[in-house]
Amino acid sequence: MPRQRDGERVLRQLSARGFRETEARRAIVETILHKDGQFTARQLHEELEPWDVGRATVFRTLDLLVELGVLNRLHTDERCSSYVVCADQHHHHLVCERCGTVQEVSDPRIERAVRAMAVDVGFRAREHRLEIVGICDQCQDVS
Amino acid sequence: MPRQRDGERVLRQLSARGFRETEARRAIVETILHKDGQFTARQLHEELEPWDVGRATVFRTLDLLVELGVLNRLHTDERCSSYVVCADQHHHHLVCERCGTVQEVSDPRIERAVRAMAVDVGFRAREHRLEIVGICDQCQDVS
DNA sequence: TTTCATGCAAATGATTTGCAGTGTT
DNA sequence: AACACTGCAAATCATTTGCATGAAA
Numbered sequence A, B: 001m002p003r004q005r006d007g008e009r010v011l012r013q014l015s016a017r018g019f020r021e022t023e024a025r026r027a028i029v030e031t032i033l034h035k036d037g038q039f040t041a042r043q044l045h046e047e048l049e050p051w052d053v054g055r056a057t058v059f060r061t062l063d064l065l066v067e068l069g070v071l072n073r074l075h076t077d078e079r080c081s082s083y084v085v086c087a088d089q090h091h092h093h094l095v096c097e098r099c100g101t102v103q104e105v106s107d108p109r110i111e112r113a114v115r116a117m118a119v120d121v122g123f124r125a126r127e128h129r130l131e132i133v134g135i136c137d138q139c140q141d142v143s
Numbered sequence C: 001t002t003t004c005a006t007g008c009a010a011a012t013g014a015t016t017t018g019c020a021g022t023g024t025t
Numbered sequence D: 001a002a003c004a005c006t007g008c009a010a011a012t013c014a015t016t017t018g019c020a021t022g023a024a025a
Helices: A007-016 A023-033 A041-047 A055-068 A108-121 A137-142 B007-016 B023-033 B041-047 B055-068 B108-121 B137-142
Strands: A071-074 A082-085 A092-096 A102-105 A124-135 B071-074 B082-085 B092-096 B102-105 B124-135
Touching (some): A007 A023, A007 A055, A023 A041, A023 A082, A041 A055, A055 A071, A071 A092, A102 B108, A108 B108, A108 B124, B007 B055, B023 B041, B023 B055, B041 B055, B055 B082, B071 B092
Parallel strands (some): A092 A124, B092 B124
Antiparallel strands (some): A071 A082, A124 B124, B071 B082, B092 B102
């Protein structure tokens, strides 16, 4: 089970890399850490209305957090990116097509299989991204 | 090794599903089948200039072909989709970050690992998408 | 004070849509 | 003749940029 993120820590990570701790960034970090599941830039921007954070700042900060490794960008939707707060380790995403929940998993079997396949075809794999779409535990019970 | 596509067959698939065989679609199908690697809608549209195929038609046809299973949409690039002609079977993509070549692979070990993981966490997986980014065989030799 | 970050509004760029004319069946 | 398909131009919509102002270091 990957450990949870903490707002303070993320902000410290920021300044450690020479970025500044600002109102806007504090608001964004706090907001996303209290989310579960995926969200789009637009949604986040709307939630931040009380803090008057500009659209551009939302996008800029999302980029920053992706680069920092705090957020992961998903490509499930055609038209726009979605983001999820992600744990520290490498992992994959289970996207529930019913409730939209995104679950993180890491599984050594998958890593091993990917590595083995790459070796077989002579490909030097630097990174990989696996998205699994289906129906989650919860939603199966409901149906 | 997945079998190659054939223009005639694709067009027949189209009419079999009630779509019409038109000039524009013929031009598009022929053009993409002669491509290797990925391409964007814009690139395709440019290549089709001599045939006077409208931008909208390019997008509409790409959608159609994706739905038909002839093309696969990649999400490697943030700003726009890329497409690759894909073989009939389920497979994954190895994207070379040096030359941009996209190689298709299917590997039972990966399928098995994904299935096993899904079972473990109680997720009913409907589909999955794996993109592996790295350096291909060829480019490793060159360096 | 020196830089970095912000909000705004305008710009960009991919994709979509309305529509009237055209080609397929 | 029906009606799907097309090209065009205008419309959308997410994301980016230029810039003057405000806030952190």
